[in-house]
Amino acid sequence: xxxxxxxxxxxxxxxxxxxxxxxxxxNENYYGFVDDYIxxxxxxxxxxxxxxxxxxxxxxxxxxxxxxxxxxDIDNIHKTFPTDKYLQxxxxxxxxxxxxxxxxxxxxxxxxxxxxxxxxxxxYRIREMNKRLGRKVVVDDIEFYLFPKIxxxxxxxxxxxxxxxxxxxxxxxxxxxxxxxxxxxxxEQLQKAPSIELYRSYLKSFAGIGDKVADCxxxxxxxxxxxxxxxxxxxxxxxxxxxxDEKMKYNDMRKWIRLYFGDxxxxxxxxxxxxxxxxx
DNA sequence: TCTCAGGGGCGAT
DNA sequence: ATCGCCCCTGAG
Numbered sequence: 380x381x382x383x384x385x386x387x388x389x390x391x392x393x394x395x396x397x398x399x400x401x402x403x404x405x406n407e408n409y410y411g412f413v414d415d416y417i418x419x420x421x422x423x424x425x426x427x428x429x430x431x432x433x434x435x436x437x438x439x440x441x442x443x444x445x446x447x448x449x450x451x452d453i454d455n456i457h458k459t460f461p462t463d464k465y466l467q468x469x470x471x472x473x474x475x476x477x478x479x480x481x482x483x484x485x486x487x488x489x490x491x492x493x494x495x496x497x498x499x500x501x502x503y504r505i506r507e508m509n510k511r512l513g514r515k516v517v518v519d520d521i522e523f524y525l526f527p528k529i530x531x532x533x534x535x536x537x538x539x540x541x542x543x544x545x546x547x548x549x550x551x552x553x554x555x556x557x558x559x560x561x562x563x564x565x566x567e568q569l570q571k572a573p574s575i576e577l578y579r580s581y582l583k584s585f586a587g588i589g590d591k592v593a594d595c596x597x598x599x600x601x602x603x604x605x606x607x608x609x610x611x612x613x614x615x616x617x618x619x620x621x622x623x624d625e626k627m628k629y630n631d632m633r634k635w636i637r638l639y640f641g642d643x644x645x646x647x648x649x650x651x652x653x654x655x656x657x658x659x
Numbered sequence: 660t661c662t663c664a665g666g667g668g669c670g671a672t
Numbered sequence: 673a674t675c676g677c678c679c680c681t682g683a684g
Contacts, residue, residue, distance in 0.1 A: 397666070484671090493666060493667075494665095494666085494667035494668060495664080495665055495667065496665060496666080496667095497664090497665045497666070498665095498666075500665075501666085551668090585670090586669080587667090587668065587669085588667095588668085589667060589669085590667090591666080591667060591668090591670050592667070592668085592669095595666090608665035608666080609666095610667080610668090611666070611667085612666060613666075652666095
């Protein structure tokens with residue numbers, strides 16, 4: 380395994396906390412599917428050193444660096460946060476949490492599975508799909524499967540997705556994949572002149588993507604850290620802990636949050652929800 | 660064995 | 673604007 384100095388990141392929360400469904404912790408090692416690779420990570424007890432390797436092609440540091448935002452100074456992000464007792468307590472308690480830079484297409488497809496599913500269930504279903512459509516990579520005698528290519532999902536018979544237990548999400552996934560294949564030119568245009576509002580309205584033009592899923596794709600798949608996905612649970616927390624109006628709507632709440640938490644509101648959300656989830 | 664909610668969104672009223 | 677329903681799984 381390769382090693383690099385790595386700032387103290389709470390890897391447990393970062394990798395298994397629910398922003399990504401790609402990681403498994405097996406014998407103190409983390410294995411995850413990232414683009415065309417299985418990535419293996421290991422952290423020393425002091426969280427100062429990261430050991431890593433990529434498979435089947437080894438030593439792809441660029442993949443690890445970009446995915447884990449190795450060169451980003453998280454302290455600078457913390458400085459943008461408001462003085463807030465919950466946030467501060469959470470950072471003191473958990474240390475640094477990272478928002479992973481996930482593949483855009485994978486994030487979009489994966490979050491179509493999230494409505495009315497819990498995290499273990501989402502992870503299970505995505506792995507079932509990967510088994511059927513993704514490339515197999517064996518690491519440490521364990522079989523892993525990569526996330527399928529978007530055109531594979533576009534062309535796959537719907538039955539294969541249904542066998543993967545994707546249920547009523549299957550048709551959304553397939554039609555989304557078809558739309559993504561068809562929209563290559565539009566996506567290139569969006570990448571040339573990226574804008575959060577253009578991306579948001581593009582995302583919401585997909586069947587199966589509403590406000591919440593759109594925010595998830597914006598922050599986790601596109602790196603718009605100002606976005607703060609609000610599931611029913613998050614809305615409940617905001618109402619209770621920040622005394623927001625009981626009838627406040629999604630978009631009004633989003634505006635309030637953006638104003639209060641600042642440019643990295645979504646990043647702040649990782650700390651906030653983790654804290655409240657574990658100390659309620 | 661059975662019911663039911665689980666990190667939403669859609670379509671019909 | 674509100675309200676069933678979507679498919680499947682595991683918890684109780």
